Amino acid sequence: MSPPTSRQGLATNLQAAADSYQRAHVIEHCAVCAKPCCRLDTHVLELNWKQVKVFWQLDESRAAFDRRLASGKGPEEIRAGDGLYFAHRKVCPAYDEAQHCCRVYDQAIKPTGCSDYPVYGDGNALIADLRCEAVDIDELAAWVARALGPAFRVTQSADRDFPFLVTLAVKRRGGDPKSRAGRR
Ligand code: SF4
Numbered sequence: 001m002s003p004p005t006s007r008q009g010l011a012t013n014l015q016a017a018a019d020s021y022q023r024a025h026v027i028e029h030c031a032v033c034a035k036p037c038c039r040l041d042t043h044v045l046e047l048n049w050k051q052v053k054v055f056w057q058l059d060e061s062r063a064a065f066d067r068r069l070a071s072g073k074g075p076e077e078i079r080a081g082d083g084l085y086f087a088h089r090k091v092c093p094a095y096d097e098a099q100h101c102c103r104v105y106d107q108a109i110k111p112t113g114c115s116d117y118p119v120y121g122d123g124n125a126l127i128a129d130l131r132c133e134a135v136d137i138d139e140l141a142a143w144v145a146r147a148l149g150p151a152f153r154v155t156q157s158a159d160r161d162f163p164f165l166v167t168l169a170v171k172r173r174g175g176d177p178k179s180r181a182g183r184r
């Protein structure tokens, strides 16, 4: 990977490093994971209406489903809010427990959050969720440092309220030459 030359380039390269780490260290582990995130016992799955309709195999209209949900007769694991739906505390209907895999793995219907998890980009940083047992934060930090090259340094900090969320912030050693020039 060539060294990034702009903020956008850095974010792109960081996301590429996150994706390659997941391919190398996370995806294969899902088959033997002791606490699969897809059981939704600790994770909340964010879904749009189309995903809810397909996953729960609904044949009613959205308005009818929303009315059913509001009256307490909908799937108890689903909550609605801000035009989206949130599933929690029951195994995701798309999860194949026998094979330990996602039935919609390569399909467009798969929620974006599932593809990003457990390492995702946030500007000039990566966020890693250590609830995923396949993530080794030191290994990931070294992976990112190797991908970006010696011009960058990577620092770790855990979220104060949710310490299993660790940010890997990336800074150019000696500061950003463009921002230094801008202050002159
Ligand atoms: S927690 Fe991590 S290893 Fe386990 S199923 Fe989820 S992504 Fe895969």
Ligand code: SF4
Binding pocket: 037, 038, 045, 092, 093, 094, 095, 096, 101, 102, 103, 104, 105, 110, 111, 114
């Ligand atoms: S859609 Fe697939 S990856 Fe996402 S929670 Fe369900 S089974 Fe897991």
